[in-house]
Amino acid sequence: MANTTLRTATLRAAAKRAERAARQPNEPEATPDPKPTARTAGRPGRLGAVLAVLVVLGVVATAMLGWRYREAERTAQARAAALTAAHKAAPAVLSYDYRHLDRDFAAARAHLTDPFLDQYAKTTQTVVAPTAKQYRGVVKATVAKPPGDDAAPAASVVSASPDRAVILLFMNQLTTSTQVTTPRLDLNRVRMTLISTPQGWKVSALDAL
Template sequence: MAVTGDTPAAARRTDAKVHNAAADDLVDGVAGFAYHAAMTTPGVLVVDIGSSHTIAMIRRGDGTVETLLSDHSPPSLPATLAQVRDACARTMPEPPASVTITHPASWGPTKRLEVAEHARDAGLGAPTLLPAPVAATRYLVDVLGHALPVGATVFVADFDETGFAAAVLSHTPGGFAVLAADDARAPDATAMPVESAVRVGQAVLGSAGVPAERVATVMSIGAASRSPLATDTVQRVFGRPPFVVDQPELAAAHGALFDVHALPGPGAPPLIPVSGTPQPGPAAPMKPPRRLATVILGITAAFALVFVTVTAVANATIAAPADPESTADVKRDAGTAAEALLSYDHKDMDASITEAKSYTTEGFGREYVQNMEDLRPTAESEKASIEAEVVDIGIVENTGEAVEVLVFVNQTTTNSNIEGSRVDKSRVTLTMVLGHGGWKVDDMKAL
């Protein structure tokens, strides 16, 4: 299942037939963002979170596509996602196999995690998040057949009723990576001075370190892509008109609809949010800083606690490995590691520690072992054990060097201070890096 902005609400079942998923129900949402839903590959829902009104899209069994506009405004993002869930339940015989949410490229990790949590709370599972400009560019290249060699750059200009958003993308061997992104919003975009949009476009190019003349393709998407503001902005920044697809307001939805797994690879450059002033040169991928924090997940004298060393996560673009197989590998390794790291048995702490450490990098492994040694006396004296079970998992973020994974875990605790056992529901993010023998945990953060 997937969710995209300024997009459609439709669903394709595993029988390849597409049914209307929400039609008139999905509309403008919180903080000026709109919500659209479109069904993609069999059993996959795509929801696009944009910045204008919602469009319902139906792909019929004969291959025809019908789009419907809706002007209602749901009270909140959670309410919108609940509408998507209910629409899918009404029109699909079984829940979608996966959920993809496309979103403004300028969103940071906090906002993205918030959206992922809302999706989970709405019963949509742990989603994969995809920047809307990436989805739109995949549509241009993979669906429409626009030629764009690896190494080329794309400028995506998104114009709608609320303003203008810009993003610079690089075509890498693993997909499309966001180099820089920013936006300018106004209550009435028709009154926005073209100079404001031009400044945003130039700032994004400067932050990406890409001169206007080196941009291979300028793509304009959004409901206002053919407005005077759109035409004048692109002409002044690039000296040429943009490429505008048919139904540009559906470009991101269509991109996620037809190629939901085409995401930037682990080597893709990170997102660089722009705030006004152009910055020279492309930024190199940054590793999350090691700001350590001790997080309580389960044993004290009163009840079980386990101390796990975690780190804060730096701003970076959301992505996933470049293909479904790699995505599955990250999720599999992260799930196995999470269950080991968040479990222990007081009867054999050495075995618990050794197993968990095998799923970590050398640096994080040392920190984990030290914390577990500090915990050992309490665990053994209180006869405490914790068994963790992963209940859901999703790709959240890719810094270029590491993949951020959101994991939902149930921890069953037993010790001498409680009767029977207690189940605690936990959420953690794991920073996974590719190492010898698979993906390893380099950091962990409790939410």
């Protein structure tokens, strides 16, 4: 009887093991939690860095465009201001009358700045003044103007920046003195360099062409 009970228990245990073995293939296996690889983990960081660089480049490009626009605007203003200053300075610098030289020279110096200011002062005192007094010289200079009521004076901007400009002017100079029997008209070209100063645009160089 004992042997029969033992065999029955053994058979039951074997049946249970077979039943468990038959169920295991159908049971879902536990899926391990996905872990980010080094490649996928670094992608969001690189994307953020790229976006940051693009933002910086956009800001720099906008700043550069703004700076160029302001520089172009300042240059345009400088061209107009320097040309106006040259129109006023040229007749004063190139004219004089022996009867009131000190007044004429002072008026001219108001349009000048160094290094031309010092050069003009020395030349007028050592050369122009003695000669003008000796021969009663009078020179009246004007910016040439083509025929026509609407014609602009013959002057143009050669180059310009916000702080410096070079102007080309065509000048008429009418001279009278004891050395000439009739007034003499000279047609001259001058290149005038002007710089921006706290007192306005001043002539820093003048060359006859």
